[in-house]
Amino acid sequence: MAIGIRAEDLRKTYTSPPPTAAATRGVGLRLGRRGPRQKYEVKALDGLSLDVAPGEIFGLLGPNGAGKSTTVGVLTTRVRPTSGRAWIGSYDVWNDGVAVKRLIGVVPQRPNLDLALTGREILTFHGAYFGVPAAERARRAQELLERFQLTDRADQLTLGYSGGMLQRLSIARALMHEPQVLFLDEPSAGLDPQTRLLLWDLVRRDNERGTTILLTTHNMEEADALCSRVAIVDHGRVIAIGTPQELKSSIPGGYLVRLHLAGAPPDLLARFESLPGVTEVRSPGNGGVDLYADRGGALVPEIARLSSEAGVEIRDVRISEPSLENLFLHHTGRSLRD
Amino acid sequence: MNAKAFLAMLHRDAHVARRNFVTLLLQTLFQPMLLVFVFGRIMTTSGLITPQYKSMLLPGIIALAMLLSGVWSVAMPLVSEFQFTKEIEDRLLAPIEIEGVAIEKVVAGMLQALAAGAVVIPTAWLVMGRGVQLSFAAPIQFAVLALLVACLAASVGLVLGTSVGQTQIGLMFSLVIAPMIFFGCAYYPWSSLAPFPLLQKVVLVNPMVYASEGFRSTLVPRFPHLPKTAIFGALFFFDAIFLAFGLRQFRRKAVG
Numbered sequence: 001m002a003i004g005i006r007a008e009d010l011r012k013t014y015t016s017p018p019p020t021a022a023a024t025r026g027v028g029l030r031l032g033r034r035g036p037r038q039k040y041e042v043k044a045l046d047g048l049s050l051d052v053a054p055g056e057i058f059g060l061l062g063p064n065g066a067g068k069s070t071t072v073g074v075l076t077t078r079v080r081p082t083s084g085r086a087w088i089g090s091y092d093v094w095n096d097g098v099a100v101k102r103l104i105g106v107v108p109q110r111p112n113l114d115l116a117l118t119g120r121e122i123l124t125f126h127g128a129y130f131g132v133p134a135a136e137r138a139r140r141a142q143e144l145l146e147r148f149q150l151t152d153r154a155d156q157l158t159l160g161y162s163g164g165m166l167q168r169l170s171i172a173r174a175l176m177h178e179p180q181v182l183f184l185d186e187p188s189a190g191l192d193p194q195t196r197l198l199l200w201d202l203v204r205r206d207n208e209r210g211t212t213i214l215l216t217t218h219n220m221e222e223a224d225a226l227c228s229r230v231a232i233v234d235h236g237r238v239i240a241i242g243t244p245q246e247l248k249s250s251i252p253g254g255y256l257v258r259l260h261l262a263g264a265p266p267d268l269l270a271r272f273e274s275l276p277g278v279t280e281v282r283s284p285g286n287g288g289v290d291l292y293a294d295r296g297g298a299l300v301p302e303i304a305r306l307s308s309e310a311g312v313e314i315r316d317v318r319i320s321e322p323s324l325e326n327l328f329l330h331h332t333g334r335s336l337r338d
Numbered sequence: 339m340n341a342k343a344f345l346a347m348l349h350r351d352a353h354v355a356r357r358n359f360v361t362l363l364l365q366t367l368f369q370p371m372l373l374v375f376v377f378g379r380i381m382t383t384s385g386l387i388t389p390q391y392k393s394m395l396l397p398g399i400i401a402l403a404m405l406l407s408g409v410w411s412v413a414m415p416l417v418s419e420f421q422f423t424k425e426i427e428d429r430l431l432a433p434i435e436i437e438g439v440a441i442e443k444v445v446a447g448m449l450q451a452l453a454a455g456a457v458v459i460p461t462a463w464l465v466m467g468r469g470v471q472l473s474f475a476a477p478i479q480f481a482v483l484a485l486l487v488a489c490l491a492a493s494v495g496l497v498l499g500t501s502v503g504q505t506q507i508g509l510m511f512s513l514v515i516a517p518m519i520f521f522g523c524a525y526y527p528w529s530s531l532a533p534f535p536l537l538q539k540v541v542l543v544n545p546m547v548y549a550s551e552g553f554r555s556t557l558v559p560r561f562p563h564l565p566k567t568a569i570f571g572a573l574f575f576f577d578a579i580f581l582a583f584g585l586r587q588f589r590r591k592a593v594g
Binding site for chain 1: 349426429435
């Protein structure tokens, strides 16, 4: 039976600053008085709630620093929330940590493989930590090594592995104890397109066996291709949630025409807004104008006509089809890559 | 605590230690053997020090070897695994309490310290040549003492490994480990500090003093040494303090 994930009003505030160059230079002698201590406070999570259904592939989509990895940290027992609660199945993540760890598999953002062991040993020892019997460990390790195309280097230390191999081995390791919930933190970051497709295929196949999957990504295409539902996260909060289709159709008009003009006089914007099919016009400044509309290219001649009538030069036109990227932009006013 | 996961982690550490056997052996033995050779052989044979010194030195060398290998084997991997390679994550995500992972590290360190002690005794004996007289009249006392010293070494390693930054490892050795060794009564009995009354009192905060004096009290009881109740009491005390503090630090490092 597949199990779900639930998080309720998670908050995480960091009050001690991350190490800086000054703090790690060893023993520093401070002469004289220092100024008043600066208050440091960073809200990584600001009331984040989630409900992932059993057997779902759920995506957390957001830019770097949005709180995706902190969310994964909390859900996998590795980060203690300042407040709020979370459950894996019926187990409270903070109070039943050991039971939770038994159910989950985690693929970290950066490989953290055991450098003292070979690829195969990494898998078998991981299995042993989870109480998988010896013969079964060896069998599963071999199967995973084959599935992830790692058999050639299986009996070498991982120091010489390529980035893609390390990533594949990390995923194989997470699957060694057949977890019911799999967390993938930026699984395809740094992977070549071919390996990415292999990864997607593996994720889908694992999901078909009943594993609930939560992945984080800042790649729209990935969220679109894999996820049954997506939560858009920004500043530690969920700002939109739904199937990729639902989310995309929630953008007014769906299409986005991004203009870069020499200037953006208000009367020109008003005329853009009255064009048939245009649902919203925004001007973030510096001559940028975003038109949300139900059509894309067909609007361009009319835009060009209105602009030349107003004597405003068009410097750039970009048309994007309905996408999660546009949705993110619509909700936050920022592009995912900002 | 999940015994299967605990034993699997212990097995992992043993496996890695076996793989690095020669390096570990050199790391544990080389420095103590140099000391033994210079002080126990050269200086005694050349007549600079009386031959009696050999028997007095050996218990200190055992304490030294055990402490160095125990501290080193726990602290060094922890520093890099927590701060740099993050390898420890795999074990923190195993179905066992966070403290279980820390205690496994301590037990693995204790085993290494005990192995180091077991290797050093016969080797030092051989290097020093004739004239070493040890007494094995109190084997149980010796065993308990060895366990306490091993636990001390591993717990100090846990504290250092979870408190010291990667850039400060060198500093840790010159500022913490070196004074601990030189004022640890390894090369001289505590009573010989009598002409330095203040120093004699200050070194009592150094847990290594009780390790050296402890081995002296069981292996060469004819030499002056601290009272046994003080030795065992202090070792229990320091073991508990360092272990408790190390576990606390470990949790703080492990959970964000």
